[in-house]
Amino acid sequence: MTTIQRFLLPVLFVLGLAAALTYATSAFASHSWGSYHWARTSNPFTLKLGDNVTTAWDSYLQTTSNAWSVSSVLDTTVVSGQGGRNCKAQTGRIEVCNRTYGNNGWLGLAQIWISGSHITKGVAKMNDTYFNLSAYNNPNEKLHVMCQEVGHLFGLGHTSENGSSQGTCMDYSTDPASTLPNQHDYDQLALIYAHLDSSTTVGQSAARGASAAAQSGNFDNASEWGKEIHRSADGHTSVFERDLGHGNKLLTHVFWAEPRGH
Numbered sequence: 001m002t003t004i005q006r007f008l009l010p011v012l013f014v015l016g017l018a019a020a021l022t023y024a025t026s027a028f029a030s031h032s033w034g035s036y037h038w039a040r041t042s043n044p045f046t047l048k049l050g051d052n053v054t055t056a057w058d059s060y061l062q063t064t065s066n067a068w069s070v071s072s073v074l075d076t077t078v079v080s081g082q083g084g085r086n087c088k089a090q091t092g093r094i095e096v097c098n099r100t101y102g103n104n105g106w107l108g109l110a111q112i113w114i115s116g117s118h119i120t121k122g123v124a125k126m127n128d129t130y131f132n133l134s135a136y137n138n139p140n141e142k143l144h145v146m147c148q149e150v151g152h153l154f155g156l157g158h159t160s161e162n163g164s165s166q167g168t169c170m171d172y173s174t175d176p177a178s179t180l181p182n183q184h185d186y187d188q189l190a191l192i193y194a195h196l197d198s199s200t201t202v203g204q205s206a207a208r209g210a211s212a213a214a215q216s217g218n219f220d221n222a223s224e225w226g227k228e229i230h231r232s233a234d235g236h237t238s239v240f241e242r243d244l245g246h247g248n249k250l251l252t253h254v255f256w257a258e259p260r261g262h
Helices: 003-028 055-068 139-152 183-192
Strands: 045-052 074-080 094-099 106-115 118-127 227-231 237-245 248-256
Touching (some): 106 139, 139 248
Parallel strands (some): 094 118
Antiparallel strands (some): 106 118, 106 248, 227 237, 237 248
């Protein structure tokens, strides 16, 4: 082996390792919802899931909470709801609700209020107007949507939007295997929450400077969501953004029962 070869081998090894690490990171870092996350100063942290659902949905909420708590960086705990009939968001926590919201096209909503890139509060809503129909009135569909809407509130996006099964509730498949998180979801959460923050939005009071619009409204209808900034090719999912002023925004992830624009 020549002197040049001896010199190059360590360099090539380091470059190869860096490339492998980059590939590995990009391979599982594929379904975050932008850079949105809860600010916190340590891991694991615990998010409260406010139970505003009827008894018919209680088991799906508890199963969802247990499944997401397998994550190494976050835990969830089901507590008494504070959202009330209108499922009003409460700062520092998540409210989960179901109601017959009407024939407005959406099956499930996930809404996060953000300050900068930090989530300050979140709401997940299930629309019984559609879940009372035979197409959706079954345990797999209910658990799939409940698990997905709550998952969005941690900062997760979809693993796919083409109907293919990824074996996770974060896909758009009707596969019975797509009702709970999988290891890919836990890996993505570990990446999102790899860094720590100097302050926390978990369990905290309302952010200073938030406009009155950030603290009011039901936000059940598309007219309240702002601008549509993403729509899947099949029309089954959309993301809306509403500017609330002073660096605050409302983001709404929509699971359409009736494909939008089709």
